[in-house]
Amino acid sequence: MEMPFGCIGSLKPEDLSKLIYIRNEGQSVMEAIQRQLAHYPHHVGQILYQAKILKGDDFKSAFHPERELG
Numbered sequence: 001m002e003m004p005f006g007c008i009g010s011l012k013p014e015d016l017s018k019l020i021y022i023r024n025e026g027q028s029v030m031e032a033i034q035r036q037l038a039h040y041p042h043h044v045g046q047i048l049y050q051a052k053i054l055k056g057d058d059f060k061s062a063f064h065p066e067r068e069l070g
Contacts, residue, residue, distance in 0.1 A: 022035075
């Protein structure tokens with residue numbers, strides 16, 4: 001995790017408003033950072049989905065531990 005945070009840490013405040021292009025779409029550096037951070041949960045969901053398929057009934061989620069229903 002050093003790579004992304006090292007890159008972000010090297011930015012100056014004035015860099016955040018600079019216009020950059022990702023896939024021919026102009027956006028500020030701040031918008032690009034927000035876009036990337038918002039994209040990570042999508043991949044987490046994909047990984048969890050695949051884990052559920054592979055483990056079936058044995059799948060245990062650390063995010064939603066089973067609770068006793070009473």
